[in-house]
Amino acid sequence: MDNPAILTAEVPSTADRILNAAEDIFAEKGYSATSLGDVADRVGIRSPSLYNHFKNKEALYEAVLERLLQDFSAPLVELDSGPVTNERVFRWLETIVRQHHANPNLARLLQHAALSGGPHTNELIDRLFRPMFQPDARIEGENFTLFQNTGLQPWAVMAFNNLVMSYVTMAPMYRDLLGQDPFSEVALENQLNLIKMLLRAVFDYKGEPAQAS
Amino acid sequence: MDNPAILTAEVPSTADRILNAAEDIFAEKGYSATSLGDVADRVGIRSPSLYNHFKNKEALYEAVLERLLQDFSAPLVELDSGPVTNERVFRWLETIVRQHHANPNLARLLQHAALSGGPHTNELIDRLFRPMFQPDARIEGENFTLFQNTGLQPWAVMAFNNLVMSYVTMAPMYRDLLGQDPFSEVALENQLNLIKMLLRAVFDYKGEPAQAS
């Protein structure tokens, strides 16, 4: 969909087909458990032929990451391009959710990296998460600043990241439990409704009410 | 803590030490990427010695899962032992969160299984999640039944599961971003506060207000 080779030719280049196959398999098995033989099999070539297009396994992994990061960091720079209002946060979150539904591979790769490490993990953290954890001076809205002062803000950032990412990485299990495709259109709408409702609760946060337990 | 060998002797048996080491490494790398040599190294023995205690790699994995499932399914059967009131859901969720903080390995193993599969994955789903997705006749509270009728209930179940599990599985990345231990006592309290606030929002749900986007 954002593959430049598709724009110029009907058939993607071998390098792009390798990238597509590698992205899927890296996302499923993680870096170390992915074998280049599996990647080559899916492309339809032999594994030594991969070395005509990528220096080695790590370079292939790096190329996969780079292509994903290009796509997924776009909404964040868009959000940073103006004042952080409630409404713009709503739209940003919805964009993120739709993006992860369209391509679950980044979340899966990220989850593998968080669990097992692997090359370029620190770069992943910096480019995807670091901006969200730095205190942003352009945040507006009284409720939001109140929330910020409670010290709960980073935990809210983590919470919504968890909501989005874990839905994707746990999707294979949820498929069995729901009895329907977790990436279908109706599933996406349901998840969006629930996330928006929870986000409203954060925006409407007025401090700590009486404990329930 | 629930190790029977500790009750009778000060030093755990070799089988238990193997289980402990295997649990950590399986949780970090997943089933297929875990090498028995690594497990043996951590125990301080050679890998063929593992076969004196477990039939093969899969049996060791199964034993690790079984021990974890014993611990983690306890709160769920406790919740099922009576009417599902708001307050009892609060307490159950808090217990679950504290349990995952005390031992993050189940969440990590589960995440690996969801991403990459592995032996006994279906059994994991059945024993940990299936009960939460079946409509429960003992649910009480008007808000809750209203919520149930919207069809959003399974999505709420998934959402809170995502909140708890992803916090644990993403913890290595959050450690860098927070600048503090995600499993410290204060971190636990912060996460609990935020989850309780979101759970209150679900309980207070009165239907769909005007869209924000």
Next chain:
DNA sequence: GGGGGCAATGTGAATAATCGCGCCTCCGAA
């Protein structure tokens, strides 16, 4: 009490499969 068996538990060596990766050949299109 002493010794003979025996089960439990460790080890090194060996095996077959798989892995990443480099070398070299060959083919087909420009």
Next chain:
DNA sequence: TTCGGAGGCGCGATTATTCACATTGCCCCC
């Protein structure tokens, strides 16, 4: 004719697993 790219071959490392063997502690019987 040239050259990018695919494949065949194979090296060295790692994997799970098996096997023969050494050692230890314990029980039982003489």
